[in-house]
Amino acid sequence: MRFSVTIVDDFLNRAFFKVGLFVGRHPGYFVIVPLLLACICITGYQRINYEIDPEYLFSPVNGPAKYERAVVEQHFRVNYSHDFDVTRITRAGRFGHVIVVSNDGNENMLRGEVWKELRLLDEIIRNATAVYNGESFTYEQVCARYKDECSSNNILNLDQIMDNFQGCGDWSIESNVSSDVQSSHLGLTHISTLLWRNNCQSGGLYHSVGALCPAGVLCGG
Template identity: 60%
Template structure:
């Protein structure tokens, strides 16, 4: 008879709620950042402005051969294929409604946000051969001259 109370137990899964103070300094600072630097997913999306997990995803990859160096032409070709798969995905809901990535993506100036790191595919051969060094914190792509 006493065990029936477990049917109504709600499990809190939010790590922020579970492990950070309700009135903590971090929450105050995040609120200030969100007030002054709003995330706009539909016009000028900037990944650096995301302060909450929300509706945003990242894909983390590892090489199939367990080689820790991902700066290889063969890996970059597969990254482009993966990016094409994601960009062209269509999701069908049980209701029959469907939507595509391109309809729902975060946008910059009307276009789906682009992962600029993938533009290294034009020079990855030079990087792999040691003819071109990638620099940090800023690197100019010698083909596109984008930073």
């Protein structure tokens, strides 16, 4: 007995002919039922929880970094209510970050007038009030504290020597960590002290103004 080479094609033709014939004779089922199913399934969007935490999305659940952080948090807990130190935080936390750029075309932010506006912005933030569930909260109530006072940004204290920067010509930033350490895998660049160097004197005048946080930003003096 010899099989036809078109046996599969013939079977599919007959099957799809019957399906098409049934759809043509009962079109209402194939219009109403899919719409009802779509309406029922679309209600699931109400239960979607959006996850935007980059640590959860991109880092391994059982990574060694999380184990080491757990050890640090167990023995060196951050005190947000009395002895807060931004260099000791191990999590991003619920902090607000403000990035400021000049709008006058001058990229140099080390100017007295700019620092005055930064001080004004700092005062506006400290006097802000937020409303949550019908209850008002001031900055003083929710801020991280150091010695019973809201933690401050020591970089803003540069306004005390800003006139020196403006009158001393060129300036540069130097680090006390060697290039070998910075280029290694130790990740120690965040603990380097920054020195602002300006040419007021023949030997150069140095001011130590801060350190780099783990996030790569100036965070303290």
